[in-house]
Amino acid sequence: MNELDLNLLVALDALLTEGSVVGAAGRLNLSPSAMSRTLSRLRAATGDPLLVRAGRGLVATPRALELREPVKHLVEDARVALRPAEALDLTKLETTFTLRTSDGFVQNFGPALLERLAADAPGVRVDFAQKQPDSSEGLRDGAVDLEIGVVHSATGPEVRTQALFRDRFIGVVRQGHALTRSEITAATYAAQNHVLGPRDSADRSPIDDALAALGLERRIGTIVIGFASALALVRGTDLVAAVPERHTDAMRDGLSSFPLPFAVPQITVSLLWHPRLDADPAQAWLRSCVREVCSRRKGDFG
Known part of the structure; x- marks a missing residue:
């Protein structure tokens, strides 16, 4: 079977509209001889003369x-399909975006983000989905529009990323904890009973690496699924948590926070999305709103 040449549809539409080879040629900016050859190809493809001489x-x-x-309808539909996207009217936009991120981001940035989106597009709904370490599947299959978190080694190579802000780890204990009554050193910190928050199973914690460089190892009393759970345990126990400062700001009210007594690399919180959404106007607007909300506090990338 010969490969279909869809350009023949455009030529056929011009010929049937104009009713002449010369008219169709002018319509498509072709020479009459070129249009005559195209008519011959159309006759061969359809098995019909299509246009015949009459006087x-x-x-x-x-x-x-x-x-x-x-x-005519096929050609018009093709022109519409290939036409550049019209300007996005946010006031008429009605859709649901799924953002995959942590509870800490939702608590610290969620209210401002929802307010920002609603100001431009009241018909937009946002669903926040739970983070899934070591997986870019949701971005690939379209279940997730945008992810907010740290780029890991397991992040798909095709995934687009853009830095939002840097964050640093700090220590957190309940008020009145023994660590609040004396100087905190790396040794006294490591000797405490610690609650370990979420981390990428493929990557070693930077805190453990920093302690190991000093010949120290912290004692892990329990492991939880998120920073919110870690801080909840800290409130009622003598456990010590290490959490990202900006990411947990709204969750640390009533707790005592302190800089870690050793150097730990900062982490970079980023936007992650699939490249098929690069040019989508609604998706681009969503990403711009997230960047705007995150840039309202110091420490962002601008």
Whole structure:
């Protein structure tokens, strides 16, 4: 079977509309001889003469008359499909975006983000989905529009990323904890009973690496699924948590926070999305709103 040349549809539409080779050639900026060759190809493809001589002009065959409207609609639909996207009218936008991120981001930035989106597009809804370490599947299959978090080694190579802000780890204990009553050193910190928050199973914690460089190892009393759970345990126990400062700001009210007594690399919180959403106007607007909300506090990338 010969490969279909969809350009023939455009030529056929011009021929059936103009009713002449010369008119169709002018319509498509072709020479009459080139249009004549195209008509020959159309006749071979359809098995019908399509246009036949009648005096000095051409008249359409019954088959050509049958094809006239369907071909016109096909060509028009193709033009619409290939037309550049119209300007996005946010006031009429009605859709649901799924953002995959941590509870800490939702608590610290969620209210401001929802307010920002609603100001431009009241018909937009946002669903916050739970983070899933070591997986870019949601971005690939379209279940997730945008992810907010740390780029890990397991992040898919095709995934687009853009830094939002840097964050640093700090220590957190309940008020009145023994660590609040004396100088905190790396040794006294490591000797405490610690609650370990979420981390990428493929990556070693930077806190453990920093302690190991000093010949120290912290004692892990329990492991939880998120920083919110870690801080909840800290409130009612003598456990010590290490959490990202900006990411947990709204969750640390009533707790005592302190700089870690050793150097730990900062982490970078980023936007992650699939490249198929690069040019989508609604998705681009969503990303711009997230960047705007995150840049309202110091420490962002600008």
